[in-house]
Amino acid sequence: xxxxxxxxxxxxxxxxxxxxxKLNSEGVDTKKTIADLKLKIxxxxxxxxxxxxxxxxxxxxxxxxxxxxxxxxxxxxxxNFVELHGDRSFKDDKAIVGGWGSIDxxxxxxxxxxxxxxxxxxxxxxxxxxxxxxxxxxxxxxKMAEKFxxxxxxxxxxxxxxxxxxxxxxxQGQAIANNIIEMCKxxxxxxxxxxxxxxxxxxxxxxxxxxxxxxxxxxxSVISPENCSTILWRSWxxxxxxxxxLKLTAExxxxxxxxxxxxxxxxGGAHTFPQKTISTVKKKIQSHYNELSKLSLEELINKxxxxxxxxxxxxxxx
Amino acid sequence: xxxxxxxxxxxTTSTRQKKETPEGLWHKCTNCKKIIPFEDHKKNYFVCSYxxxxxRISSNDYINIICEKKSFTELFKEIKSIDPLNFEDKIxxxxxxxxxxKKSGLDDAIKTGIGKIGNDSICLAxxxxxxxxxxxxxxxxxxxxxxxxxxxxxxxxxxxxxxSGGARMMEAALSLMQLAKTSAKLHKLSENKIxxxxxxxxxxxxxxxxxxxxxxxxxxxxxxxxxxxxxxxVVKETIGKDLPKGFQTSEFLLEKGFLDFIVHRKDLKxxxxxxxxxxxx
Numbered sequence: 001x002x003x004x005x006x007x008x009x010x011x012x013x014x015x016x017x018x019x020x021x022k023l024n025s026e027g028v029d030t031k032k033t034i035a036d037l038k039l040k041i042x043x044x045x046x047x048x049x050x051x052x053x054x055x056x057x058x059x060x061x062x063x064x065x066x067x068x069x070x071x072x073x074x075x076x077x078x079x080n081f082v083e084l085h086g087d088r089s090f091k092d093d094k095a096i097v098g099g100w101g102s103i104d105x106x107x108x109x110x111x112x113x114x115x116x117x118x119x120x121x122x123x124x125x126x127x128x129x130x131x132x133x134x135x136x137x138x139x140x141x142x143k144m145a146e147k148f149x150x151x152x153x154x155x156x157x158x159x160x161x162x163x164x165x166x167x168x169x170x171x172q173g174q175a176i177a178n179n180i181i182e183m184c185k186x187x188x189x190x191x192x193x194x195x196x197x198x199x200x201x202x203x204x205x206x207x208x209x210x211x212x213x214x215x216x217x218x219x220x221s222v223i224s225p226e227n228c229s230t231i232l233w234r235s236w237x238x239x240x241x242x243x244x245x246l247k248l249t250a251e252x253x254x255x256x257x258x259x260x261x262x263x264x265x266x267x268g269g270a271h272t273f274p275q276k277t278i279s280t281v282k283k284k285i286q287s288h289y290n291e292l293s294k295l296s297l298e299e300l301i302n303k304x305x306x307x308x309x310x311x312x313x314x315x316x317x318x
Numbered sequence: 319x320x321x322x323x324x325x326x327x328x329x330t331t332s333t334r335q336k337k338e339t340p341e342g343l344w345h346k347c348t349n350c351k352k353i354i355p356f357e358d359h360k361k362n363y364f365v366c367s368y369x370x371x372x373x374r375i376s377s378n379d380y381i382n383i384i385c386e387k388k389s390f391t392e393l394f395k396e397i398k399s400i401d402p403l404n405f406e407d408k409i410x411x412x413x414x415x416x417x418x419x420k421k422s423g424l425d426d427a428i429k430t431g432i433g434k435i436g437n438d439s440i441c442l443a444x445x446x447x448x449x450x451x452x453x454x455x456x457x458x459x460x461x462x463x464x465x466x467x468x469x470x471x472x473x474x475x476x477x478x479x480x481x482s483g484g485a486r487m488m489e490a491a492l493s494l495m496q497l498a499k500t501s502a503k504l505h506k507l508s509e510n511k512i513x514x515x516x517x518x519x520x521x522x523x524x525x526x527x528x529x530x531x532x533x534x535x536x537x538x539x540x541x542x543x544x545x546x547x548x549x550x551x552v553v554k555e556t557i558g559k560d561l562p563k564g565f566q567t568s569e570f571l572l573e574k575g576f577l578d579f580i581v582h583r584k585d586l587k588x589x590x591x592x593x594x595x596x597x598x599x
Binding site for chain 2: 161162163164165167168169170171172173174176177178180181184185200201204205207208220221222223228231232233238241242245246247248252253256258304305308309311312313314315316317
């Protein structure tokens with residue numbers, strides 16, 4: 001288990017617990033101490049996780065042990081998933097994955113940005129930063145879902161669309177714009193879930209849907225706090241202040257009416273209890289799909305469009 | 319004798335040594351540095367008569383170039399930016415807005431309204447780079463959205479002139495959602511089969527490129543305009559190499575297949591008019 005700086009007090013207690021549990025297995029009666037420690041850990045977690053700063057949430061959203069898109073898909077579908085590759089015109093982008101999967105025999109199209117856990121994997125996945133062909137692959141799969149009347153689930157977890165030379169050559173902006181407008185009109189249910197990082201157009205490129213859900217310790221904004229700090233303060237050092245200013249937490253986003261629901265994470269975060277988190281997400285997908293499937297496709301799309309066209313805050317006085 | 323050669327281009331005289339000239343009489347091209355009388359420059363559509371450099375101009379200038387004289391009526395001027403997140407960096411967003419209004423004399427980074435080209439009415443939205451870098455916030459999104467409503471109601475074609483650094487950071491996710499908002503409305507426009515011409519001018523980046531700017535039925539651009547998703551500095555840092563010459567220019571985008579054609583500013587009105595006739599007849 002890796003612990004972030006602010007989680008260190010928990011690490012100490014957990015280490016202690018492990019040592020004592022070992023003693024217990026060797027025949028020493030430590031039941032009471034163990035129970036005490038467990039309670040202490042719980043209280044400590046409560047204390048730490050109930051008062052997280054936006055920047056700490058950003059750090060949690062990037063925790064290397066947090067479940068990634070494929071972890072979600074594989075557990076949710078119980079392995080009943082076939083990955084589909086390629087955009088049919090240029091190549092297969094490894095930063096976005098997708099394919100058919102089923103939950104309790106109901107077929108869904110799953111799509112999402114995929115990050116890697118070690119250096120090699122991270123490079124292979126391009127750190128979850130997609131090129132235009134990734135967005136085009138996603139759109140191809142979404143259209144297939146539409147054709148066969150299957151709902152779509154998008155997992156969003158990206159530090160942004162890849163800002164590379166070739167990405168520009170192949171029209172990164174156009175690819176995202178096209179996904180956004182196409183997703184506005186897709187005749188099928190779309191559920192988008194921000195599971196980690198939701199950075200800018202790169203996230204929105206697979207982020208237009210009927211229900212936008214956000215995990216408690218994820219973030220969503222127009223720019224990452226680091227880049228915001230670099231641009232506005234001309235220095236990397238104001239990232240914490242930038243994270244505050246950007247109002248990027250799930251709670252902020254919900255209060256601004258930009259997302260529909262916050263998915264609570266277990267006390268201790270998704271990285272501590274990935275399986276529990278994923279099963280909560282699974283239930284949410286099912287319940288939202290059941291609700292959405294009651295609407296006619298016309299109602300569904302009108303509602304989707306109205307939701308997004310109402311976003312924004314301004315004054316309107318003559 | 320290499321030290322006789324001028325190696326660096328564009329060495330300029332320091333301010334102290336410069337002689338005062340009344341402002342507004344002359345224009346110095348930002349590209350070739352040649353000086354021409356301002357009146358001539360204006361007559362030439364703010365394009366340098368020596369090097370053909372298209373100077374960045376304001377929404378009012380574009381309106382004068384494209385629309386018939388006195389035909390433009392501005393709409394939705396009353397929609398103004400607020401500071402919904404109490405955003406503060408070195409200065410607060412509210413103060414930034416005040417300063418921008420004072421400096422540029424504009425309400426926000428876009429002007430929207432109805433005008434005429436020939437005898438035909440059009441809906442025109444034109445962005446201003448002078449106002450916080452032409453950034454797209456809630457106001458830009460709302461004005462475009464309402465203008466599209468007018469397009470649909472009156473069946474007027476839509477022209478958007480983009481000139482934007484991207485989404486407005488000080489409105490964070492609210493500005494990001496304007497990408498979805500404007501695109502959703504463009505979908506409605508498309509459903510109603512009303513033509514949309516997108517003109518991309520120098521510079522068009524980020525959120526604009528990733529939404530309405532790239533979604534025209536016809537996408538056109540001015541010569542040598544810089545257009546892209548990520549800014550050139552970011553791309554350069556990402557790849558750790560110098561960028562090839564002409565990268566992210568209109569010519570580059572035309573070559574890569576993202577633009578329909580490039581149009582010189584002096585031909586702008588004629589070309590748009592021609593297109594609109596094709597759509598109409």
